[in-house]
Amino acid sequence: MKIPELQDGLRDANLDACILMDTDPNVFYFAGVELERCTLVIPSKGEPAILAVMLEEERIKADGSIGRVLSFSTAVERDKILRGLLKDFRRIAVNRDYLSLRNSDYLKSVAPIHELVDCSGNLSMLRQVKTSREIELIREACRRTDVILGKTISQFDFRTELEVKNHLHEQVIRFGDKLSFDTIVASGKNASMPHYSGSGKLQNGFCVIDFGIRHKGYCSDMTRTVYVGKPGRKDREMYELVRAAQQKGIDAAKDSAVAADVDAAARKALGRHSGSFIHGLGHHIGIEVHDAGFRIAPGSKGVLKSGMAITIEPGMYFPGKSGIRIEDDLLIRKGRGELLTKYMREFTVVG
Amino acid sequence: MKIPELQDGLRDANLDACILMDTDPNVFYFAGVELERCTLVIPSKGEPAILAVMLEEERIKADGSIGRVLSFSTAVERDKILRGLLKDFRRIAVNRDYLSLRNSDYLKSVAPIHELVDCSGNLSMLRQVKTSREIELIREACRRTDVILGKTISQFDFRTELEVKNHLHEQVIRFGDKLSFDTIVASGKNASMPHYSGSGKLQNGFCVIDFGIRHKGYCSDMTRTVYVGKPGRKDREMYELVRAAQQKGIDAAKDSAVAADVDAAARKALGRHSGSFIHGLGHHIGIEVHDAGFRIAPGSKGVLKSGMAITIEPGMYFPGKSGIRIEDDLLIRKGRGELLTKYMREFTVVG
Numbered sequence: 114m115k116i117p118e119l120q121d122g123l124r125d126a127n128l129d130a131c132i133l134m135d136t137d138p139n140v141f142y143f144a145g146v147e148l149e150r151c152t153l154v155i156p157s158k159g160e161p162a163i164l165a166v167m168l169e170e171e172r173i174k175a176d177g178s179i180g181r182v183l184s185f186s187t188a189v190e191r192d193k194i195l196r197g198l199l200k201d202f203r204r205i206a207v208n209r210d211y212l213s214l215r216n217s218d219y220l221k222s223v224a225p226i227h228e229l230v231d232c233s234g235n236l237s238m239l240r241q242v243k244t245s246r247e248i249e250l251i252r253e254a255c256r257r258t259d260v261i262l263g264k265t266i267s268q269f270d271f272r273t274e275l276e277v278k279n280h281l282h283e284q285v286i287r288f289g290d291k292l293s294f295d296t297i298v299a300s301g302k303n304a305s306m307p308h309y310s311g312s313g314k315l316q317n318g319f320c321v322i323d324f325g326i327r328h329k330g331y332c333s334d335m336t337r338t339v340y341v342g343k344p345g346r347k348d349r350e351m352y353e354l355v356r357a358a359q360q361k362g363i364d365a366a367k368d369s370a371v372a373a374d375v376d377a378a379a380r381k382a383l384g385r386h387s388g389s390f391i392h393g394l395g396h397h398i399g400i401e402v403h404d405a406g407f408r409i410a411p412g413s414k415g416v417l418k419s420g421m422a423i424t425i426e427p428g429m430y431f432p433g434k435s436g437i438r439i440e441d442d443l444l445i446r447k448g449r450g451e452l453l454t455k456y457m458r459e460f461t462v463v464g
Numbered sequence: 465m466k467i468p469e470l471q472d473g474l475r476d477a478n479l480d481a482c483i484l485m486d487t488d489p490n491v492f493y494f495a496g497v498e499l500e501r502c503t504l505v506i507p508s509k510g511e512p513a514i515l516a517v518m519l520e521e522e523r524i525k526a527d528g529s530i531g532r533v534l535s536f537s538t539a540v541e542r543d544k545i546l547r548g549l550l551k552d553f554r555r556i557a558v559n560r561d562y563l564s565l566r567n568s569d570y571l572k573s574v575a576p577i578h579e580l581v582d583c584s585g586n587l588s589m590l591r592q593v594k595t596s597r598e599i600e601l602i603r604e605a606c607r608r609t610d611v612i613l614g615k616t617i618s619q620f621d622f623r624t625e626l627e628v629k630n631h632l633h634e635q636v637i638r639f640g641d642k643l644s645f646d647t648i649v650a651s652g653k654n655a656s657m658p659h660y661s662g663s664g665k666l667q668n669g670f671c672v673i674d675f676g677i678r679h680k681g682y683c684s685d686m687t688r689t690v691y692v693g694k695p696g697r698k699d700r701e702m703y704e705l706v707r708a709a710q711q712k713g714i715d716a717a718k719d720s721a722v723a724a725d726v727d728a729a730a731r732k733a734l735g736r737h738s739g740s741f742i743h744g745l746g747h748h749i750g751i752e753v754h755d756a757g758f759r760i761a762p763g764s765k766g767v768l769k770s771g772m773a774i775t776i777e778p779g780m781y782f783p784g785k786s787g788i789r790i791e792d793d794l795l796i797r798k799g800r801g802e803l804l805t806k807y808m809r810e811f812t813v814v815g
Contacts, residue, residue: 166743168743171657172659172661175662176661176662210564213560214558214565214568214582215584229565275640278637279637279640286630289630289645293670306522308519309523392517423521
C-alpha cells in the first residue's frame, strides 16, 4: 500500500530511506507479509528491499508485494547485506513507536547513518485514510462479523461464556478467517470489565459480546450487549441510553468533524451517567484492530476524513455489578458515514 | 513468576527498579496479565506496581498477580502517577529488545533517570529455566496438542489445507485454548516453505502440519509430516533421514549440552542433505512460542539446563518441490529429556 506516497514524503523531508523492522505492523502494510524478524528498506527513490532469514524467502516471494527479497543464513551475512544496502544512506526515517533500542543501535552499527528521523506520524497519516482495496477488505470483514455475531445472538442458547465464544469461533473457522483480538464474552458482573477475559458460567443480567475477525489482514471490531434472564425497567432504560449515545456518535462522525467533538456528542447523551463511560468512544480499524491514528476520545484533536474507518462504541460500567457496550464500525464519508456492521441494536432478551 | 529473583538481580547490579512497558512479553511473565498499553514498575525492594488505563483496572485486579494497580484516565494523570512512582529512582533496568525509542524518551521525560541499563539478558536467563508451575502448564499444552494433532492425522480425510487447519482449530476451541501461532498446513510443493501460510487444495506428496496451542498462557509447538498419495522408495528414505536426525537431536539434548552441538548432532545425521536443512534445530518454548533464550542452531553457545523446554525440529526443504519437518517439545533433564509431545513419528500415508 502507498509506497509511492511514502517515497514522496521521504524526498520532501530530504530523507534517504525509511527502515521498518520486525513486528512493526507497517511492514505488513507496505510488504503484504507478516514476519517475526525482518528489515524492510524503502529508499526515497527506487525499489524497496526486504531482508529476512532464508527460510522465509520463498514465502515472501509468493505472498508479499516486495520484489527484491534478500535472504541470509547467518548474522554475518545479514550484516553484510544490510551494510551494502545502506551504504549511501545518511538520513533515515524510522518508526519510533516500534523501533526498539536494540534495533536502533544495530542500524547505527551497520550503516553510516547520521540521523534517525521519526516518521511515525507520517506512517499514521498514510494509514488513516484507506485505499479502495482496503475499504473493500474491511467491508467484507465487517459483513462476515455481522453474519457471525447475528447468528450467535439469534440462536442464543448457551450455559457458559466459553460456549458463546466457541460458537463465534467455529463460524470464523468456517469462513477461513482469524480473530482480530481475543473475543470478550462478559456476563453479569463480569460485564463491568471492558476487557474481561474469563470464560465462566453465563450469569443473569447484561452480557457484553465484543468480537472481531481478521480477513485477509483487515480487522473488524463489533460489540452487542444482550440481556440474559428477566430485565427490569431500569435495565431497559440504561440500555437505551447507551444506544442513543451511540446514535449521537454515529450522527456526528463525518468528514471534517473533530474527534473530541464526536466523543462529546455521545458522552453528553449519557447525561448524569457519563462518569460510567470509562473509555474513549472509538478508534481506527485497519490492519490492526486498534489501527494507526488518533483516538475518538476526549481531548483528541484528530479530524475525521472521508475514507477513514473507525469504531463507535460507547459503554457504561458499574464495577462489581454490570456493564453495557454497543459497538459498530463506520466508514467516514462527506455526509453520513456508512455503517459497516448492521446487525440490529434493539434491546434483546435471551436465555 | 520469579519477581524475587529479578529483585535480587537488580540489587546486585545496583539498579533501583526494572520498568517493562506495553506489549513486552515479560509483562505477562511477571504480572500474569496481557495488556496493550501499560507500565510495570518492579523496584529493587518493595512492592511492584502496574499502571494502566482505568478500563483495565478491574481486570488486572481479577486476573493479575500484581497487588498494586494504579489506573488513570488521561495522559496528564498518567504522567503524574509515574513521576511520583519513579521520583527516587536513578538507575533503571529496561528491556532494550522491546523498549521503543518513543517509550525510552518518555521515561526520561517523566523521571530523573540517570541511566537506562539493559536487562534483556537477565530476563532471558530468568525465563529459560521454567518453574514447576510453568512445566505443568507447558506439559498440559503439549498433551492437548498431541491429542489434537494425533486425532487429525488418524482421521485424515481432507480435500484442502484449510480443512486440515479447521479440524485442528475446532478441537482447540473445544479445549478452550488458543493457537500459539498461525497453523501451517503445507502440502506438495508448498511444503518447501517452512512458514507457508496458504490454504489451498491438498496436493499429493508430503504435507507438513505445524501446529501449537496456548494453554493458560503457555505454548506448545509440534510438527508432523504425512504423505498424501502413493509414496516412492525415495520419499520413505528422505522421511526416515529427518526422523533419524530428530532422534539424534533428542538424544543429544540434555543438561550441560551446548546448543550448537545438539544442532550439529541432528544436522550431521542428514549427511549430504544437510544443505536442505535451512533453519535451526530448535528454540525455547514458554509464554512465547519462540520463547526467550538462545536458539538451538549452528554457532549457538547456549548451554542446556535441566528445566528448560525446547523444540527439536529438523527439516529438509526442496524449493518448488517438497519439504519434510518433524518437531517435538522436550523438557531438558539431567539424563534423557522428557518428550512432551509423543504422537507417533512413523512414516504415515494418508488420503
